Amino acid sequence: MKNWFKLISWVAVIMTGALLIYGIHDMPAWGDPDSPANAHVSPRYILEATEKTATPNIVSAVLADYRGYDTLGETTVIFTAAISCLFLLRRRGGKK
């Protein structure tokens, strides 16, 4: 059973790897300044973030402002994890 399981995981891993490698072929060259990822949305952040949000750090600007709700979600994730851990690790049936 153990070998069988290892075999399955090897197959899954190799299939995933093959798929990933297949995807590499069409990727833009590493560090290409004109790749779509660098050319479509992000230039606007670089150009106007400092002006609009008055923050020199563009990452912070985007994090806190443009994509503020991602950050809110991130905070919520932490909160969720904290509550989950408390929920799990506190003693059962505790009478406060």
Next chain:
Amino acid sequence: MIWQLDLFLLLFVIICALAAINIKDLLSAVIILGAYSFFMCLLWAEMGAVDVAFTEATVSAGVGTVLFVAAVFKTVRRSKD
């Protein structure tokens, strides 16, 4: 960017990853995972993602390792594989 440093870091990252999942002593494995995270930080800092690197250093390499170590202390240190 210095490609020798880059390559060195990448190699180290992979070695750490392999070591972390293959060492039978869980405490060492967890510490090596911390080292892995730290090398990853360096890699990212070197690629210009300083914010990510800082966060990774504090959160993953720092808090994560602490959590892991605490969990290992609360449970068991030996592993079969």
Next chain:
Amino acid sequence: MGEVIYSAKPLWAVLVSMIAAFLILLTGEKHRNLREGWTILAALIKFGLVFSLIEPVLAGKTIEYTLITLLPGVALQFRVDAFGLLFGVVAATLWIPTSFYSIGYVRTLKEHGQSRYFFCFAMCLSSAIGVAFAGNLLTLLIFYEILTIATWPLVVHHEDESAIMGGRKYLVYTLTAGCTLLLAIGITYSLTGTLNFTSGGFIAGHGSPGLLILLLAMFIAGFGVKAGIMPFHEWLPSAMVAPTPVSALLHAVGVVKAGVFGCVRVILFVFGPELLHQLGVWTILAGVVAFTVVVAGLLALGQDHLKRRLAFSTINNLALIILGVSLLSKNSMTGGILHLANHAFMKITLFFCAGAIYAKTHKDHVSQLDGLGRQMPFTFAAFTIAAMGLCGLPPVNGFISKWFLCLGAVETHQIIFLFVILTSAMLDVAFFFPIIYNGYFKKPLPDVAPKIDEAPMLMVIPLCMTAIFCIILGIMPNAFLNFFNIVRLAVANVLGG
């Protein structure tokens, strides 16, 4: 077809017993008289509603009511035409005696779970009327499936091993049939984009002949399960474990008739006589049902259990109806559709009799009935009348429908089918007359009471009523309910004359 009247009457005819069903459930076991009062009240109201539809339909009108759109081009729609009305009238009329009879039956036998029983009964009637008045295949299917489910608790009513097994068999057969129908209706919809019944069919010109034949086979198999067409009849004798009023309902009013009704709807209103002639499948169809007619008759001979014998007789007669319709000539269709009504009256009488005998004496085998005619003369008289009708003897109503069937068989120049019809009449004689003979003339068994000792009035009166009805309908087919005219109109609609 003539003008269309929009009226909610068909909807109410369906709803009234559904509402009654819930009132029954709410009233519960504690107030038995009130509970039974709901049943009777609903039956009467339903009859009134359906009766009031006869006149406009005979005047050539169609009554329509659209409730809600289910699919593009298909609504939950009631449309009362002559053919649907016939089934509706039969079901609504027979529910009244059945209700009285049921009350007598369950009280005499002190059945358990009476509320559930009457609830399901009312639901069955609701869905039977829904089937009758359905304006399209999907509505028909919806009520058909409700009917399937509502009948199940009645079949397993006794909750013993044979009842549960019978119930399982019933479910397996009918639910599989329901799936087949669903697929068939789906294909029909994807071919034509509509499901509304049209006199003379609407599917002609869509799809290849091969597909259409396959579709017809699926439809006939789907509806044929409930109609007991062989080889799908197995569940019917097993379902005989149900209480007798349920068997009466199953066999005469609701369930199997819904199957036959569906078959006829598909043959005449989805495919249409013309298309069937074109495809040339009607002989095959008629052949299959003719086979059922003869084999069911032969099997009935071998049954000693009275209700099982009646069950095979039902299979035989239902197949006769479909045979009449699938011969596709004017007279045979008239005979077939008329037999749908006539058979209901005769068969319900027979089951009532069987139930009365069982309730009184706990006898349910043919061989135990020797001399019982002296103890229960009214019951046996009614039994005799109905049995004569099924054998096709005048003046009972069965004669008329069989006469038209024979005429139709002659009309199509297929003498073999004439022989089939005549053989079935002979078989009817062969399996009914021994019962009657034994009941009247054989030396009574020791446990038969020497004097008249009938079942309760609540059971005897309904069965006498239906028997008298059989005779009246035999002498005057248009009495009271205008059956014959309705049938003529239905056939004329289909044949477009």
Next chain:
Amino acid sequence: MIDQFPALIIVAPLLGAFLTPIIGWRYRQLCRPWALMILAIPLYAAGGALLQVIRSGPFGYNLGGWAPPWGIEYRIDHLSGLMLVLIAAIGLLAAINAKPGVSMDLKGKEPHFYTLLLLQITGLMGIVITGDLFNIFVFLEISSLSGYGLIAHGEDGAPMATFNYIIIGTIGASFYLLGVGYLYMATGSLNIADLAAILPNLYHSKMILVGFAFFTTGVAIKMGLFPLHVWMPDAYTTAPGPVSTLIAPLMTKVAAYIMIRIMFTLFQPDFSISVVPVATILGWMAVVAIIVGGIKALAQTDIKRMVTYIMIAEVGYIVMGVSVMNRPGLTGAILHIVNDACMIFGLFLIIGAISYKGHGREIYHFQNLNKKMPFTMAAFVIVALSMCGIPPACGFFSKWYLIMGTIVAKQWVFSITLLCSSLVNAVLFFRIIEKAYLAPLGGGAHGHDDDHEEEVIVRDEAPASMLIPILITAAIIIILGPLSGKIIAAVIQHAVPAAF
């Protein structure tokens, strides 16, 4: 007010969740009323948003006032409006239902439970409402994390089941994130509408193919599509009653929603038809899922586990409706998301009520249950009939559309599978109904003579807070059926891409 509905839908339960522990710290009894009050807000807002969509078409809401490809956009169209109402309604009913179960299983942890419940609802609603791929990932993680916490608190095997769920669920979410990465790399955008405009020019890029593959795999893991379902039965069976009631009907359906979004909004249908044979693969996976789910369900005697296997089959239905790639099929899939959520929810509610009353979950425990819990069992019959596809319950109509889809696509194997599956469901449920309503086999009728006294069976119904959601759900199941024509005309037909 109406303009703020999209924000309200997310912010209200989120704030509510943050405040719940504070309220629960001192006044534990207040947690439940507070949660109910908070949950009523998104229900109201979602209803309003759906009406708004029906009246005047889809609308967006730019958070923080940044225009879409740069900021995050909340977008409500017909599909997401419908899903929002569904999630909010089920969330509210589940919260009403939770009281007795929580006070029994999770005593003293009410604040945590209601916080996680609110977070769960927030996460699910966020997934549905947002128009940004990465934001979906964040909300997916919120709902997953709260789900992990809630499930791990269940009966004996729960922590192990949760651990497996965490591992597999993380693989799923990471695959999704990887898919986002590939699409971002190829286009530079994260906004769904923006991507949908850019992508058609790139359909033959290998990056897009790989991204699409990771998307579908990740989402398939989350929705428990057959070979990737391994985490599901254990997790939902061992979870505490109120938790599985909440999570089981919604999580898989929301994942199915993401799949429909990806396949029909993000990518155009012709991508899934002409470029990748993904539709065919998914269709056959669905067939296997339905068959295996059915067989496994037949093998179970624990009804909760049985329902989880039925869920696997039902996920197969939805995927099959998606995979046939035509209008009736997709209509059926969307309708089935709604109907199936209601049915599964109803089943878990009923199972919860039965276990709360101390009856076991094995089939033989159902003996005579109709006398003890008549209303619960009546609701069970309705749900069961709906599962078997008996009209007029809603299950029939979604099945009808799904079968129409397979007929139009001329996939006869699919049609037969669907039909057989409803027969399997009939077997599954009628054996329980038989048990609950009829005398034991071999016992015989006990009605013919009243001589021997029947043992007196006392009616012992579930408390009102459990019974009311059960009855409401049963009523919804009946009402949704005949109304499905209206729902399709008003909502679902606009959610199906015009290309069909």
Next chain:
Amino acid sequence: MLEYILAKYNFWIYVVLMMIGLYAMMGKRNLVKKLIGMNIFQTSIILFFVSIGVKKGGATVPIIMGHGHGHGQHLIKVADYLNPLPHVLMLTAIVVSIATTGVALATLILIYKRYHTLEEDEILAIRKDPSSYKTLG
């Protein structure tokens, strides 16, 4: 070929890391090892995202220095700064990954309390046959 690999070596490394992580998550029987694998798996995705944002040719950290409020906006050139968006996304992803790890570790402790082992096969054996618990415990 070598040149081809070298041109995108970051991506190759991320593929290798991802496979290592995935293998540990699926193939390892020790629960802590699975979690370690999960961490590696998640960091490899982060590496992938960060690699997307890289610009060659003198681009620097996306912090704009020396410009007061809006003045000299014309001086900012897109090519001078790295793409900030992947960095933003990955900040969130890191937090998500540590949150998942936290919850997983909490479950891990629960599991250990119940079974006194962290080996999956031993736990399965105990669940199948609860009597073997004593011998191990």
